[in-house]
Amino acid sequence: MSIARSGGLRNHTPELAILVMLIAAPVALPHLGFSIDLLTRVLNWGLIGLGFDILFGLVGLLSFGQAAFYGVGGFVTAYLLVSGTLTSVWLALAAGTISAGAFGLVVGWLAVRRIGIYFTMITLAFGQMAYFIENSPLSHYTGGENGIPGVPVPVLGFGEHAIRIGAGLPMYVLFAVIFFGAYVLARRIVRSPVGAILLAIKENTARVAMLGHNVPAYKLTAFVIAALYAGLAGGLLGSFQSYMPPDAFSLETSGQLVVQTIVGGANTLVGPLVGAAVWLWLRDNLQLIPGLSTLWKLVLGIAFIVLVVGLRRGICGEIIHWWTERRTLSARQAAEAVTETIEAGGAVKPALSRERDATLPLPSPATGDSDIALEACALARHYGGLKAVDGVSFKVRCGSIHAVIGPNGAGKSTLFKMLLDEVSPTSGHVLLFGSQVTGHGVSRTAQFGIAKSNQLNQLFPNLSVRKNLRIAALARRRGPLRIDLLRTADSLPEVEAQIDAIMALLDLAVRADTPAHILAYGEKRRLEIGMALATSPKVLLLDEPLAGMSPSERAATCALIRDIAQTCTIVIVEHDLDAIFGLAERITVLYEGRLLADGTADEIRGNQQVQDAYLGGLHAHEPA
Numbered sequence: 001m002s003i004a005r006s007g008g009l010r011n012h013t014p015e016l017a018i019l020v021m022l023i024a025a026p027v028a029l030p031h032l033g034f035s036i037d038l039l040t041r042v043l044n045w046g047l048i049g050l051g052f053d054i055l056f057g058l059v060g061l062l063s064f065g066q067a068a069f070y071g072v073g074g075f076v077t078a079y080l081l082v083s084g085t086l087t088s089v090w091l092a093l094a095a096g097t098i099s100a101g102a103f104g105l106v107v108g109w110l111a112v113r114r115i116g117i118y119f120t121m122i123t124l125a126f127g128q129m130a131y132f133i134e135n136s137p138l139s140h141y142t143g144g145e146n147g148i149p150g151v152p153v154p155v156l157g158f159g160e161h162a163i164r165i166g167a168g169l170p171m172y173v174l175f176a177v178i179f180f181g182a183y184v185l186a187r188r189i190v191r192s193p194v195g196a197i198l199l200a201i202k203e204n205t206a207r208v209a210m211l212g213h214n215v216p217a218y219k220l221t222a223f224v225i226a227a228l229y230a231g232l233a234g235g236l237l238g239s240f241q242s243y244m245p246p247d248a249f250s251l252e253t254s255g256q257l258v259v260q261t262i263v264g265g266a267n268t269l270v271g272p273l274v275g276a277a278v279w280l281w282l283r284d285n286l287q288l289i290p291g292l293s294t295l296w297k298l299v300l301g302i303a304f305i306v307l308v309v310g311l312r313r314g315i316c317g318e319i320i321h322w323w324t325e326r327r328t329l330s331a332r333q334a335a336e337a338v339t340e341t342i343e344a345g346g347a348v349k350p351a352l353s354r355e356r357d358a359t360l361p362l363p364s365p366a367t368g369d370s371d372i373a374l375e376a377c378a379l380a381r382h383y384g385g386l387k388a389v390d391g392v393s394f395k396v397r398c399g400s401i402h403a404v405i406g407p408n409g410a411g412k413s414t415l416f417k418m419l420l421d422e423v424s425p426t427s428g429h430v431l432l433f434g435s436q437v438t439g440h441g442v443s444r445t446a447q448f449g450i451a452k453s454n455q456l457n458q459l460f461p462n463l464s465v466r467k468n469l470r471i472a473a474l475a476r477r478r479g480p481l482r483i484d485l486l487r488t489a490d491s492l493p494e495v496e497a498q499i500d501a502i503m504a505l506l507d508l509a510v511r512a513d514t515p516a517h518i519l520a521y522g523e524k525r526r527l528e529i530g531m532a533l534a535t536s537p538k539v540l541l542l543d544e545p546l547a548g549m550s551p552s553e554r555a556a557t558c559a560l561i562r563d564i565a566q567t568c569t570i571v572i573v574e575h576d577l578d579a580i581f582g583l584a585e586r587i588t589v590l591y592e593g594r595l596l597a598d599g600t601a602d603e604i605r606g607n608q609q610v611q612d613a614y615l616g617g618l619h620a621h622e623p624a
């Protein structure tokens with residue numbers, strides 16, 4: 001089970017389990033060497049870990065700079081209280097948390113445009129810069145190397161009814177209540193449309209952008225959420241210790257968070273908490289072993305290696321994986337058996353719907369030759385000296401099926417990429433219903449109404465068919481960015497209805513809960529088309545939709561394309577010319593990047609130049 005799962009009463013089991021764990025911990029764990037203070041400290045790490053797990057576990061962005069936000073939250077809170085600017089610890093905590101979030105917005109804005117190691121390096125650099133700033137230019141406010149002593153504890157109530165939350169059990173209870181609230185919120189975020197899109201970004205970032213989601217903005221959202229959690233944890237640290245230490249900003253803090261999350265299990269939310277418990281317990285108890293002296297660090301390192309090698313998914317990750325495998329094994333085996341049957345040729349030919357469903361996108365108005373849906377205006381793309389596409393112009397009539405054909409390397413895929421603005425043209429532009437889309441980027445172009453099904457499948461392999469389609473359908477319904485963190489991803493009835501209609505159309509309804517990677521090849525191709533269709537496009541680009549299909553699958557897919565053509569304009573690249581001549585109203589022929597011909601199927605069939613350059617050659621090479 002990933003943390004993105006949703007639906008049903010069972011989904012509240014994790015919250016209940018956490019509640020029981022938080023209540024039982026101060027009773028049971030002191031017998032195992034956990035003091036109440038250690039448990040409180042573990043909760044503090046767990047709190048920063050909740051946000052970090054959304055960033056790292058869910059989206060896959062490894063930050064080595066979380067200490068910066070932990071420190072900002074902590075020092076802003078501590079300074080406001082100790083300087084007397086604020087007397088309410090709660091208000092100071094809110095100010096510290098918001099400051100960390102604002103700092104996260106700035107750092108994240110710069111960092112999320114980079115991926116992999118570059119992202120990590122930027123966060124690391126900002127973390128180190130924050131440490132330096134705390135220690136030097138701002139030492140008047142932060143106390144530099146001395147930190148800020150005398151941070152007051154929170155007070156509940158007013159006047160004579162006020163209760164100071166002192167050290168020991170009361171402080172643990174405060175941290176436990178805050179952690180529980182933060183955990184419930186984090187789970188809601190994970191199960192929200194935003195959470196679903198963040199998980200999809202980790203699976204296949206390019207496809208999420210191609211569907212119309214603003215990927216950098218969603219990553220930034222995750223980054224700020226992580227910074228807010230870190231800021232809150234930092235603010236609480238000062239009150240817990242009555243002292244805000246400068247090492248909150250240190251690289252060791254960021255590193256320890258990463259280690260604890262890996263040990264506990266990323267993408268589980270509770271993993272960083274469990275990792276912190278194991279890590280801090282080992283650290284505290286190893287130091288007490290007589291004769292171990294400074295060797296305890298070596299032993300701790302060996303323990304880390306053993307844990308990581310032995311439990312690849314981390315402690316919680318392995319437990320959840322084992323449990324999920326047990327629960328879903330029979331369903332998975334049944335799905336794999338269906339796939340084997342289909343691939344062995346034993347499946348019944350898909351009974352594709354001929355009825356247009358009311359929830360599918362409505363047809364574009366096709367009112368005559370002047371009604372042009374898409375226009376390529378002198379499009380060119382050069383790679384150094386190679387002219388992959390060289391000044392190609394053509395018009396696609398609204399409501400038609402328009403084919404682009406040409407031999408291998410003619411520039412068809414490059415042309416498609418420019419139509420969706422995945423690749424910027426060297427010169428020329430694209431008009432959609434008379435408005436220029438070129439230059440807006442792939443997400444905006446998808447939002448304008450152009451969708452593409454790719455030559456090579458671009459699915460979210462570990463997500464079910466329904467979830468794949470949901471990511472696509474959410475793009476058009478919610479626009480490029482919406483931060484609806486508190487609703488569940490499957491709570492939009494119109495989106496679910498659209499998914500059901502598309503699954504019925506694609507004959508994938510029985511595979512709704514099957515992960516995409518288990519599907520048979522032909523089913524994956526249909527899902528690829530379905531994802532483009534789920535964005536309710538005005539113009540659908542199909543790049544070699546029949547590639548690799550059996551004759552019966554080709555026939556079924558051609559019928560599907562005709563069905564889809566009732567709802568939107570289609571531009572199709574395909575090498576199966578029999579299919580193309582049967583489907584397309586108009587055909588554009590490319591040869592070595594240039595436009596060779598453009599006309600009706602009959603005109604193209606009778607064109608001698610096309611015969612010489614492509615049709616003759618292709619039929620000569622075509623397998624029987």
Ligand SMILES: Nc1ncnc2c1ncn2[C@@H]1O[C@H](COP(=O)(O)OP(=O)(O)OP(=O)(O)O)[C@@H](O)[C@H]1O
Pocket residue numbers: 383386387388406407408409410411412413414415
């Ligand atoms: N990113 C790139 N960098 C350099 N050359 C490229 C790039 N993308 C495509 N090309 C080249 O541009 C030319 C056109 O490629 P493209 O994939 O668009 O052709 P195609 O008509 O789609 O071929 P196919 O039918 O085999 O898919 C080819 O020579 C290809 O090697």
